[in-house]
Amino acid sequence: MRTKKEKFVVEKSILLEHIQAAGLRRTNQRDLILEIFLSTEDHLTSEDLYGLVHRKDPTIGLTTVYRTLKLLTDAGLAREVGFGDGKTYYEHHYNHEHHDHMICTECGRVIEFFSPEIEELQDEMASRFGFRPTHHSLRMWGVCAECQRSKADAQPAPSGAQPRVRVKTAKH
Ligand SMILES: [Zn+2]
Ligand SMILES: [Zn+2]
Ligand SMILES: [Zn+2]
Secondary structure (H helix, E strand, C coil): CHHHHHHHHHHHHHHHHHHHHHCCCCHHHCCCCEHHHHHCCCCCHHHHHHHHHHHHHHCCHHHHHHHHHHHHHHHCCCEECCCCCCCCEECCCCCCCCCCCECCCCCCCEEEEHHHHHHHHHHHHHHCCCCCCCCCCCCEEEEEEEHHHHHHHCCCCCCCCCCCCCCCCCCC
């Protein structure tokens, strides 16, 4: 197992190769954005990543973050993924096993999962239609376990005598 530090070295060299092939310059800003992107396992929008980058280096603008994310995507280090809210999210692509997603419509939590059985069924379906799949993204929308719990907590206990009180839950 390689350590995280060594992994970043490989990924930095991939980015450098791509930057040079595109006739661009290597900058400390791009390296920092890559480092921060790799240090999180989240699914991030360019604004999310900008927020993290800004804390480390306030001189880096949103446009630079956005362009660097595009570079990372072109270099095969990042992957764009949509969760149906109209935003573009980015996740690690290099050395990342294929996985699918469950998205909580209450809190936005994204759960990653992998099922060999589902993968196999998808291939079976495709071949039944003579379809040659190149890639796929299976996404399920619903309510995560934690949100189901907090909803249940907010619900007043059923009681004939008490009037029903509507509890407003804070959006998180
Ligand atoms: Zn899959
Ligand atoms: Zn949730
Ligand atoms: Zn993911």
